[in-house]
Amino acid sequence: MIWQRIGIFVLGVLAGSMLNRFISWWPNHGVYGEFRSTCPHCGHPWYGLEQVSLWGRLFSEGRCQYCGDKVPLRHSLVELATGVLVLLVSFRGKGTLDFVRLFLFVLLVVPLFFIDLKHHRLPNILTMPGIGLGLILSAALGYMKSALSGVVVGGGVLFVVALVTRGGIGMGDAKLQAMVGAFLGLRHMLTSLAIGVLLGGIVGLLLLVFQVRGRKDMIPYGPFLITGAILTLLVVS
Ligand SMILES: [Zn+2]
Known part of the structure; x- marks a missing residue:
């Protein structure tokens, strides 16, 4: 063992x-x-x-x-x-297919985390196939409906936020959250989003208070959304 x-x-x-x-x-x-x-x-x-x-x-x-x-x-x-x-x-011990799903999810979010941190970009070459792959695996595991709603709600909410805020949250974040929805399903996607937003808020505030970053500096949001997703799948789901 x-x-x-x-x-x-x-x-x-x-x-x-x-x-x-x-x-x-x-x-x-x-x-x-x-x-x-x-x-x-x-x-x-x-x-x-x-x-x-x-x-x-x-x-x-x-x-x-x-x-x-x-x-x-x-x-x-x-x-x-x-x-x-x-x-x-x-x-987690929920079977081989569940492990494959989460293994592939890790392989997608780790490079997204580090690329967004450094370059402030979330490459489509990872998020777009990621959405498809998540949907296929979720369907194979029997929760296609939840995954589809996760994609629509996760992508949709951040798409609207990206349109309204024009900066801060970008379209890359919307696609990332849609991918999280495809892999984790609607309920866990919402939990991960709440954790991500909370973490982003706290860290953003600390960076401002300690003057590491100014009010106009761009802070990439992907790493927070990804941390939220990882915490959700390890602790909550
Ligand atoms: Zn060398």
Whole structure:
């Protein structure tokens, strides 16, 4: 049993190192084009275990083998977050298909979280197929209706907010919340939205009070919505 869990964690970490490739590749696509794991400092391709930054951090000081520069912390955070989240959802014990659903959900929200944090964008290339995938898996698990209402209500509410506020919340957030609805269903989508809005409000207020950010600075909302969704699926659902 313990080996099975360790296997699942390692699977998550390896998936996380693939996600790192995507997160580095996405902002430059069309410029560099190539979807491979390379050192952000010297550009040398990484092979085999060199691509798993957690491994490097544990056994070789977390430096690139070719230029000796430190591999950015983000690489390890993505791997660790993916590994831990995949492990946590595996404890739900609601069957293989349910695990597949939540595993894929984690693989979608981790890159969305980190890309929105840095670039203030939620790529359609993840959210749009994510909505379709969530609907298919929810239908296979027998709650198509709840998932469809989740997409319509989650996407619809934030679409209206995005239109009214013109900034702050964007269309990317609406598509993200529609995806959360597709994977988690209407009721859990609403819970996750409430947690996300609350978290965003609290953190936004703290950033203002401590003058880390000004009133006009843009704070990406995706990471809060994603945290709300993760907390909902781990604690509430
Ligand atoms: Zn290097």
